[in-house]
Amino acid sequence: MSRDSNYDHHISIFSPQGRLYQMEYAFKAANSGLTGVAVRGKDSVCVVTQKKVPDRLMQPDSVTHLFALTPKVGCCVTGVMADSKAYVQRARYEAGKWQFDNGYSTPTKVVAKRMADIAQVNTQSASMRPLACMALMIGVDDETGPCVFKVDCAGHYLPFKAAATGPKEQEAMNFLEKKVEDLPEYTQDQVIRCAITCLGSVLGSDFRGSEIEVGTIATTKGKFTVLTEEEIEAHLNSIADDTDA
Amino acid sequence: MGDSAYSFSLTTFSRTGKLLQIEYALNAVANGRTSLGIATKDGVVIATDKKLSSPLVDTDHVHKVEKITPSCGFVFSGVGPDYRVLVRKARKSSQAYLRHYGEAQPVSQLVKQTAGIMQEYTQSGGVRPFGVSLLVAGADADGTPRLYQVDPSGAYFGWKATAIGKNYVNAKNFLEKRYQDDMELEDGIHTALLTLREGFEGEMTSQNIEVGVVRNGVFSVLTPSQIQDYLDEAN
Numbered sequence: 001m002s003r004d005s006n007y008d009h010h011i012s013i014f015s016p017q018g019r020l021y022q023m024e025y026a027f028k029a030a031n032s033g034l035t036g037v038a039v040r041g042k043d044s045v046c047v048v049t050q051k052k053v054p055d056r057l058m059q060p061d062s063v064t065h066l067f068a069l070t071p072k073v074g075c076c077v078t079g080v081m082a083d084s085k086a087y088v089q090r091a092r093y094e095a096g097k098w099q100f101d102n103g104y105s106t107p108t109k110v111v112a113k114r115m116a117d118i119a120q121v122n123t124q125s126a127s128m129r130p131l132a133c134m135a136l137m138i139g140v141d142d143e144t145g146p147c148v149f150k151v152d153c154a155g156h157y158l159p160f161k162a163a164a165t166g167p168k169e170q171e172a173m174n175f176l177e178k179k180v181e182d183l184p185e186y187t188q189d190q191v192i193r194c195a196i197t198c199l200g201s202v203l204g205s206d207f208r209g210s211e212i213e214v215g216t217i218a219t220t221k222g223k224f225t226v227l228t229e230e231e232i233e234a235h236l237n238s239i240a241d242d243t244d245a
Numbered sequence: 246m247g248d249s250a251y252s253f254s255l256t257t258f259s260r261t262g263k264l265l266q267i268e269y270a271l272n273a274v275a276n277g278r279t280s281l282g283i284a285t286k287d288g289v290v291i292a293t294d295k296k297l298s299s300p301l302v303d304t305d306h307v308h309k310v311e312k313i314t315p316s317c318g319f320v321f322s323g324v325g326p327d328y329r330v331l332v333r334k335a336r337k338s339s340q341a342y343l344r345h346y347g348e349a350q351p352v353s354q355l356v357k358q359t360a361g362i363m364q365e366y367t368q369s370g371g372v373r374p375f376g377v378s379l380l381v382a383g384a385d386a387d388g389t390p391r392l393y394q395v396d397p398s399g400a401y402f403g404w405k406a407t408a409i410g411k412n413y414v415n416a417k418n419f420l421e422k423r424y425q426d427d428m429e430l431e432d433g434i435h436t437a438l439l440t441l442r443e444g445f446e447g448e449m450t451s452q453n454i455e456v457g458v459v460r461n462g463v464f465s466v467l468t469p470s471q472i473q474d475y476l477d478e479a480n
Contacts, residue, residue, distance in 0.1 A: 013255050013373045016265075018272030020324075020376075109306075117333075120326035126251045126371045144306075155326030159303040177300055 011126040022130065023123050026153040029132035030079035034065060035166030035202065038076065038136040038148045039176070039195045041186030045138040045146040046216035047076040048195040049166075050203070066215040066226050070095045072139055073108045074215045074224030078166050079133035079153075087133050091115050108139030112149035112157045120155030130154065134165040140220050164198070171202040188218045192227075193239050209233035251371025266374055267367055270323075270397035273376035274409060277322035279444055280309075281408035281416055282380040283437050284392035288430030289382040289459040291320045291392070292437045294410075294445065296453045310457035310466050314339045317352045317383030318457045318464040322410030323397075324376035331375060335359050352383025356393045356401050364399025374398070378409045384462040412444030419443055430460060438479055451476060 008015040012022045036049040053063050067088045068074050073095065077084040094114045095106040115135065122130040130153040137149040150165065151157040161183050164172030175198045176183075186194065192214060200207060209232040217224050227235075256266040280293040293309050309328075310320045313335045321328040338358050342350035350358075359379065367374045374397040381393040394409065395401045406424045408416035419440045428436070434456070442449045451472040458465055467475075 011255070014266055014269030014273060014376065016269055016272070018269050018274070018276055018376070020273075020373075113329075116326065117329060120330060124327065124330075124366070124372055124375075126255060126373075147303075155329075158297070159306045160299075161301050161303055163301060173299055173301060180300055 012123050012130075013126070020123060020154075023154045026130040026132050030134045030153050031166055031169065033078040033080070033133075033166060035164065035168040035172060035199065036065065036076040036078050036134075036136050037162075037164045037172050037176070037195045037198050038138055038150075038160070039162040039183065039186070039191045039198075040138070040146040040148045040160075041183060041188065041191035043140065043146060044186075044188035044191055044216065044218035044222070045140060045148060046188070046192045046195050046214060047074065047136050047138050047148075048192070048199050048212060048214050049076050049078065050199070051211055051213045060210070064213060064226075066213050067092075068224040069111055069137070070099065070106055071223045072105055072217065073111055073137060074139070074217060075135050075137040076165075076215065077133050077135045080131075083131040084133040087115070087131050087135065090118065091135075094118075107141050108137050108147050108149060109141070109159070112137050112151050116151050116155045116157035119151070119153055123154055136163055136165055138215070138217060138224075140217050140222060142220050146217075162194075164202075168202040172198055175201055188216065189235070189238075192216060192235055193242075196232075196235060197239060207236060209236060253370050254368055255371065255373055256367045264367065264398070267398045270374040270376050271378075274323040274378045274397065275411065275413070277324070277377075277410045279408060279410040279412045279416060279441065280320045280322045280380055281406070281420065281437060281440055282320070282382055282392045282394075282404065283406040283420065283424070283428070283433040284382075284390050284404065285428040285430045285433040286426075287390065288433065288461075289384075289390045289392050290430065290433045290437045290456065291318065291380050291382045291458075292441050292454060292456040293320045293322070294441060294453070295455045296446070304452050305469075308455065308466070310455045312457075312464050312466065313355065314343075314349055314383070314464070316349060316459065316462050316464055317355060317381060318459070318466070320380050320382075320455070320457060321377045322413075323378060327375045328377045328379075331359060331362070331377065331379065334362055351386040352381060352391050352393070353385055355383065356381050356395060360395045360399045360401040362399075363395060363397060367398060380407070380409065382457060382459050382464065384459055388462055390459055408440065415444055416440050430458070434458065434475055435479060438475055442479075449476070
């Protein structure tokens with residue numbers, strides 16, 4: 001059956017040009033969700049994404065794309081929601097197991113690499129399709145400081161100074177590339193405001209506190225916290241003041 | 246590996262007797278970023294183009310050249326995630342060798358083992374071949390510096406100098422003209438950088454290439470400042 005090259009669209013085998021169509025289709029599905037932006041600064045890191053509650057009757061606090069993988073490693077997972085939830089479950093298990101085996105809290109880069117290696121298996125083995133989700137993992141490492149990792153459904157993972165995922169990824173990355181020189185000196189407030197401004201600029205809208213979610217970690221002692229609506233409003237006001245001034 | 250539902254090989258013979266999945270995997274390698282290697286009489290150098298998709302990527306923590314044993318290292322062209330699997334398997338198997346025999350695994354054995362793994366994935370059920378070609382730099386048991394290439398099919402070759410990936414045809418022609426049997430390692434590094442620069446899109450800096458060297462039987466990855474010194478000499 002795999003003698004027909006038509007099957008290269010159905011399972012993870014190579015096409016005549018050497019492409020993996022299943023991987024490319026998974027990317028399309030993963031990037032069809034919300035846009036997420038993560039930025040790292042001097043000693044803190046944050047991730048921001050839209051909060052779209054599909055129905056007014058839905059509980060707003062049950063709709064979230066930000067997850068704590070450990071108390072000190074957070075992530076924003078976008079794409080197909082069911083796959084994202086399964087991904088987070090596995091990531092939490094892997095991070096917890098690593099901590100148990102090694103005796104200290106799992107660094108961000110370990111979770112990122114582990115999830116990337118797991119994603120790679122689905123691109124090489126025919127039995128399971130790749131999970132259609134992209135993850136932005138954030139943490140503040142004891143040795144190397146704040147870090148942002150983008151892990152994709154094909155098993156690529158890279159450390160970034162700032163990164164974006166989702167339909168507006170390219171525009172957001174262009175915005176962030178202009179700021180790359182300034183980022184290493186940013187305080188926590190500046191990091192958060194930069195990410196919010198980036199998201200606003202690529203989506204072409206001003207937000208209210210209830211329309212975005214912000215997760216952040218400050219310093220090596222900090223825990224992953226999701227900001228409340230009031231805290232987000234405070235940042236939005238301060239951005240508005242800065243642009244007016 | 247693979248699921249029982251897929252206990253048949255996905256790589257099968259075509260009517261003309263070809264294994265098409267392997268040929269396609271080689272195409273995936275030819276789409277990858279260029280890597281090259283040169284074996285000299287007193288050492289080996291491997292180098293690769295590490296151009297990344299965005300200036301936002303933290304290049305200091307991205308590694309394409311990886312040490313496998315104290316005396317040998319890999320570099321690749323092709324699909325990055327597949328490469329990581331091979332690096333991990335190679336590291337584990339060379340540790341198992343050390344534990345079993347009490348001495349470091351010679352590079353020729355490591356290459357044979359890694360090639361065997363790549364061959365398995367062309368014949369086992371439910372999996373596709375690896376989309377990478379490896380360049381392996383190491384010192385053999387008697388200290389001779391060696392350079393090997395391992396392909397997705399599991400075939401491996403020893404080389405005096407070679408290149409893989411996007412620009413490999415031009416790079417190999419360039420190397421053929423410049424290679425001499427009595428070359429020394431420093432000349433080799435110099436030639437490797439010149440060859441890499443030939444097909445490089447944009448400016449080549451110490452941040453967007455990576456270089457690994459086997460010197461006196463020890464493999465190490467050059468730091469950006471060491472690469473910068475060589476680049477300055479080349480200018």
